[in-house]
Amino acid sequence: MTSSRFLLVAGALALFTGACSSSQDGGTSTGSGGAIGTGGSNASGGSSGAATGGTPGSPGTGGTVSGTGGQATGGHLGSGGSITATGGAGGGSTGSGGRAGAAGTSGSGGAAGAHSSGGASTGGSSGVGGSGTTGGGGTGGNSAPVPSKGCGVTNGMKTLTTGGMSVASGLPTSTRLKITSGGMSREYIIDIPADYDPTHPYRLIFSWHQAYGSDTGNAIGQHPAGDGPNFNATDYAFFGLHREAAAANEPVIFVAPEGIGNLPWDFNRDSVLFDDLLALVDANLCIDDSRVFSTGFSFGAMMSYALSITRETKLRAVVAMAAANYNLPGEPTDKNTAPVAYMGTTGMSDTTCPWVGNDAAKQGGKYCVLAHAQDNGCTIPTTIPTTTAGSKKYVCYDFEGCKAGYPVKVCTFDGPHTPSSVDDGTSTGDDGLKAFIPPLAWQFISQF
Secondary structure (H helix, E strand, O other), X not given: OOOOEEEXXXXXXXXXXXOOOOOOOOOOOOOOOOOOOOOOOOOOOOOOOOOOOOOEOOOOOOOOOOOOOOEEOOEEOOOOOOEEOOOOOOOOEOOXXXXXXXXXXXXXXXXXXXXXXOOOOOOOOOOOEEOOOOOOOHHHHOOOOOEOOOOOOOOHHHHXXXXXXXXXXXXXXXXXXXXXXXXXXEEEEEEOOOOOOOOOOEEEEEEEOOOOOOHHHHHHOOOOOOOXXXXXXXXXXXXXXXXXXXXXXXXXXXXXXXXXXXXXXXXXXXXXXXXXXXXXXXXXXXXXXXXXXXXEEOHHHHHHHHHHOOOOOOOOEEEEEOOOOOOOOOOOOOOOOOOOEEEEEEEOOXXXXXXXXXXXXXXXXXXXXXXXXHHOOOOOOOOOOOOOOOOOEEEEEEOOOOOOOXXXXXXXXXXXXXXXXXXXXXXXXXXXXXXXXXXXXXXXXXXX
């Protein structure tokens, strides 16, 4: 990308009972941008149809829809693929394997819009992206970068990383460092692109680890429990987002803070850590101050959600995997001082951080999503579409009518408390490469 790269502070995977206390859904989402095209259907060997929801833009990098399945309302259904619920705008989803193609970068409304509904059948040609003027990205999605104080500081990277240590089994670009925050010595891991350019504003993403996790586990791609294949630094560092950014040729700076104890995060203490780390990075490295992100899993998702309702002027978007709006020490309330783009994921058999914990008290992942949908002026549906038990598929829903540039997305899947479910229609379990969340999370972040 030409306007900014990404700085990703990476955070938390946690599969532990009791970090949250109350459940779950699945499918794939379209990328944010133009309206859904309604052209031809997917057919083996077919050619692309024209999208009727927007004028053609240039093809998105994930512009084709693979698989041989037919259409679903708001997206495409491929064999073993996923369904996108009505309300989504933007890029198409893939068929077999259920991985979403990355949203394109053309389109006057920000990220590329939907592919024509006759797009890229097996053997066919790809549909082009629509350019819709509403939906995710909006005018904020392609706004000019806001360079940090560290832009132009030629020795900033050396100053920041001097005295640091490499991360065993980690990426060669990752460094373990310490910072004094709240009168305490705290640890964090930062990953800086090998070809770091001190004049280029990168995106920055904070990522927070789960209970019983660590910054090391985050940086080396370690799965917290029941490890399956492909959990290593190359495939799954920072919840697979490093891999996705590298594949998109959009280098990112990642920061993974280290928590304290088995229940690692306390909002009052660790929101200060967030502020201190952001200020430190901002002063020494070249980041885009208008493109700072946060992500995390379980307890880390709870921390990311808490930041999303208190650090709205510092964060552009948040991706929270298995979030809850209770049980975090110092849990803040939503003051709605500014909109934040938000994506949440929840497994429908998650009993640790469930989709709905307590309806009367409005607790659960559902209510984290609804808080942002309300803050961002989205239309609230009577029922949010979710996946069905036993489907082995995920369903993503993009709220309609949100403030331009501030989309809200939720993906529910047929699985338990995990950030790395395969959910491809046939498989179960976790896989660092086949997990459906990393490409969707990157797609959501990279539209800005």
